[in-house]
Amino acid sequence: MSDDGFPAADDLDGTGFDADLLEEELRRAAAVLDPLPAGLLQLAMEAYALHDLDAQIAELTFDSLVDAIPVRGAEAPPRMLTFQAGDLTVDIEVTAEGLLGQVLPPQSARIEMLGNPAAGRALTADAMGRFTSDTTPVGPFALRLRAGEDVIVTEWLRV
Structure with a gap:
């Protein structure tokens, strides 16, 4: 594991890979780079x-x-x-x-x-x-x- 919390390049063979951590990081990136439009969530719920x-x-x-x-x-x-x-x-x-x-x-x-x-x-x-x-x-x-x-x-x- 590297200092930034991501798996090191040599850990990507499946032994040290944390899928939950990757999913969380991707969700954070999507929230920052491509935020959900204000009214869309309400429309989706309805x-x-x-x-x-x-x-x-x-x-x-x-x-x-x-x-x-x-x-x-x-x-x-x-x-x-x-x-x-x-x-x-x-x-x-x-x-x-x-x-x-x-x-x-x-x-x-x-x-x-x-x-x-x-x-x-x-x-x-x-x-x-x-x-x-x-x-x-x-x-x-x-x-x-x-x-x-x-x-x-x-x-x-x-x-």
């Missing part, structure tokens, strides 16, 4: 959300920023959100510590947070429909729920 074209869209029916009566003396109250898709309801509480939620009627479900640093990490709702994440959504986000045969995607929101 397009990816449509890959389940038969998914139902869960409509936002309650947002505590708009619909709730302010409580005097409450500093940074949690944001409460309710989404509805047919007979299925998803209640979410977003706090600085993360996200709490429940699927109603209670049922097991697999939940993905879209457009978030923790995107791709699946959450699991228990038999009572409850789920948690220790990652607070940042920027625009949506949830994709897979409950039995149903696939439901919430509207995109900005926290």
Whole structure:
């Protein structure tokens, strides 16, 4: 290994080659030399959300920023959100510590947070429909729920 962290030329025979290090260096170079246009990532996330074209869209029916009566003396109250898709309801509480939620009627479900640093990490709702994440959504986000045969995607929101 040379001083700059790259494998020395004589190590390229496969014995000292670190593919993960090479991939990381190539990602850094691409980010500097050919950065992603500002709106392209957002468009890509929105397009990816449509890959389940038969998914139902869960409509936002309650947002505590708009619909709730302010409580005097409450500093940074949690944001409460309710989404509805047919007979299925998803209640979410977003706090600085993360996200709490429940699927109603209670049922097991697999939940993905879209457009978030923790995107791709699946959450699991228990038999009572409850789920948690220790990652607070940042920027625009949506949830994709897979409950039995149903696939439901919430509207995109900005926290």
